[in-house]
Amino acid sequence: MLWVNPTAPFFAGKDIYDFIKKFKKNSRKNDSAVTCYREQEYFFYKNKSLNFDSSKNTVSRDKIKSLARITSGAYLIKGSLAYKNGILLGKKPYFYYTNWLQSLELKTTKQIHLFNGLLENYLKQE
Numbered sequence: 545m546l547w548v549n550p551t552a553p554f555f556a557g558k559d560i561y562d563f564i565k566k567f568k569k570n571s572r573k574n575d576s577a578v579t580c581y582r583e584q585e586y587f588f589y590k591n592k593s594l595n596f597d598s599s600k601n602t603v604s605r606d607k608i609k610s611l612a613r614i615t616s617g618a619y620l621i622k623g624s625l626a627y628k629n630g631i632l633l634g635k636k637p638y639f640y641y642t643n644w645l646q647s648l649e650l651k652t653t654k655q656i657h658l659f660n661g662l663l664e665n666y667l668k669q670e
Contacts, residue, residue, distance in 0.1 A: 545623040547632055551650045552617035553663060555579065555642065560618060563640050567620050575625060575634030579617035581647035582610040612639055615647040 548560060567577035584605060587594040595609040618640075619632035626632055650659055 545619075545621055545626055545632075547619040547621075549616050549618070549649070552579075552615065552646070552648070553650060553659065554645045554648055555615075555617035556646075559642070559646060563618055564620065566640060567638050570638045573636065574638035575636050576619065576621035576632070577638040577640055578619050578633055579615045579642050579646070580612040580639045581615050581642055581644065583613045584608060584610040587611055612641075613647070615642055616649055617642060617646060 546560070546564065548555070563577065563579065567574065570577075586596060586605070586608065588598075592598075595611055596603045596607075621632055621634055625634055645662070648659070648662070650656070
């Protein structure tokens, strides 16, 4: 089952094709696939740093470990597994890394004007 969200307007047809192709190549090791983006930012969870040591001096952003953020652009999973688990993600997902533009998701109506400008520029490049 392929689930593609219409709220990810920059994840295009050729990207979907590549997403499926790469999952097929890795399907022996992975039971599902999801689009994600590498975030190289300072992350905390329950007041503890996740990807750097906050007890040391300031760490440059380019020296911290990146973390994967699911973009909700697309999911790929066997329908029976999605039905059984009640979720579009299996226990061993393949992470398909997108670029920044592909990772954008239209979440609010306030973002429509911003996305329109980006989309016009994007279509000119295609």
